[in-house]
Amino acid sequence: MNATLRLGRLAGVRVGVHWTALLIAVLVALTLARGRFPHAHPGEPAWGYWGLGLITALMFLVSLLAHEMAHVLVARRSGVAVDDVTLWMLGGAARLRGAARHPVTELRIAGVGPLTSLIAAVFFTGTAAWMAVLSAPGLAVECVSWLAAINFVLATFNALPAAPLDGGRVLRAYLWHRGGDRVRAARGAVAAGRYLGWFMLLTGFASVLLSGVLVGLWSALVGWFLIAAVTAEGRVVQLQGVLGDVTxxxxxxxxxxxxxxxxxxxxxxxxxxxxxxxxxxxxxxxxxxxxxxxxxxxxxxxxxxxxxxxxxxxxxxxxxxxxxxxxxxxxxxxxxxxxxxxxxxxxxxxxxxxxxxxxxxxxxxxxxxxxxxxxxxxx
Known part of the structure; x- marks a missing residue:
């Protein structure tokens, strides 16, 4: 996935942002500043809502970056070079130069992402509780609480056993270890990703049609991007199966x-x-x-x-x-x-x-x- 905006280098790795991540960041700032913050803490000045909304959106992108940099660090320690990192709607994508040579290596690289998001969720939860004890401003506590919740969602969603999510890489590592065939294992993870994408797309639209609640559009949108991403990955896996051990x-x-x-x-x-x-x-x-x-x-x-x-x-x-x-x-x-x-x-x-x-x-x-x-x- 090519970056829409290049941010520079971090630890020697090129970092970029896809337009989908920028869109999500804008929607986060908008929904918090116009919805959650005024509803939870009415009476505050508008600049306060918008200021914290923008800070929260920025911290959301930082959380995505921390998730991906964890992949980078573990990949490097495992002898796998990384070309670049691109943040996008479903979290991020670290482009590895080569592939893991063993299922255990694949498992380590994939599993550290959701673990990092889970650690971030625990950190923000503890910080929010500490701030509440110290009687910090309610808006600030609300901001940190939202970051705790979204990192927990990131950890849970990315752990789902379906490509191209981290859980799909974990599934691929398991199938690879069990069957000894990396390409066949990748096909299994791609199939799981395709099923998950269609499930989210169909259930999201069904939710909108049956209940009239527009929140189902989020599920449908994520499902659509998931299908597009896994379709591209499926083409790569198909080529890899044909090429085999060609050097x-x-x-x-x-x-x-x-x-x-x-x-x-x-x-x-x-x-x-x-x-x-x-x-x-x-x-x-x-x-x-x-x-x-x-x-x-x-x-x-x-x-x-x-x-x-x-x-x-x-x-x-x-x-x-x-x-x-x-x-x-x-x-x-x-x-x-x-x-x-x-x-x-x-x-x-x-x-x-x-x-x-x-x-x-x-x-x-x-x-x-x-x-x-x-x-x-x-x-």
Missing amino acids: VRQVMTPEPVTVAPTVTVEGFLGTLPFRRYGHRAVPAVACDGAVAGLVPAWRINRVPLEGRSKVVIGDLMRPVTEVVTAAPDDFVADLVPCLDAALEHLALVLEGGRLVGVVSSSDINRMVSKLTTDAPLRT
């Missing part, structure tokens, strides 16, 4: 066309290899062989004609720290989710810090076609 080396384009960061756009466009280049981006490699980054073709094309003799490639490239990378002996199946979320749908293949090839979604699709038609693999 990156078997699908990559070796010795790709590269460009030095110091070359001007005009000089690069005048080279013959670029005219035959079929990928959406070009690797930028320094004269000493160090990989500098990736230059999207659309950025090159947008440079005005009069400026192409002055603009250098280094001004247009994305640094290598923001690009998907892989090793030649990595499994392609583990690379599929990362490429699906990457803007250029292209990964740099590095061996010993040197560029040895690139892998695009089209390269993987060609391999899938070969495998499904029983064509021989390229070694």
Whole structure:
């Protein structure tokens, strides 16, 4: 899932917010400032309601971020790198660079998220009780109490055994441990997620139609997003099942066309290899062989004609720290989710810090076609 708004880096990991999380934050501030706060504590100034409503919405996003950063820390300790974190409607999504190699590792990474939200719920509950004992302002106690309740809801909802929720990852780890087949276990978690999404969607609409209470629309909306997310994950799982143990080396384009960061756009466009280049981006490699980054073709094309003799490639490239990378002996199946979320749908293949090839979604699709038609693999 691609972020709508980039927030920067935290612990070396890119953090972004999807528009659905921003929408939820706005709705939280609105419903608290116009509904719960005035109803529970009437007579307070409007700026007080809105001020605490905005603070509560911000703390809600911080709670989501804490949930996802817990995944990041445990993943790193387990030897699984993390590319970025995106907060969205159902909590968040940490994009892992690779996959857990053992069900226990999968269980740890997945289970720490709901546990973190549960700890936050207990913390906010204790804080609200302490504030009440000290006769703190009622609005402040109400704000902390709401944060305790929403973190408990986050912990409970994300623990449901259905993909793409954390509970779905726990279910996948259990099925993987029981059957020994990671892809088959993933299919089971995806099926559970699909059932949960349709259940929430249908029951939500039924609640609205039968009772006239609009709160059922929340359930329907969450169910709809859940179905969309699990459908995308299902496509990835299907590809992973076909690819099996195929390695990156078997699908990559070796010795790709590269460009030095110091070359001007005009000089690069005048080279013959670029005219035959079929990928959406070009690797930028320094004269000493160090990989500098990736230059999207659309950025090159947008440079005005009069400026192409002055603009250098280094001004247009994305640094290598923001690009998907892989090793030649990595499994392609583990690379599929990362490429699906990457803007250029292209990964740099590095061996010993040197560029040895690139892998695009089209390269993987060609391999899938070969495998499904029983064509021989390229070694």
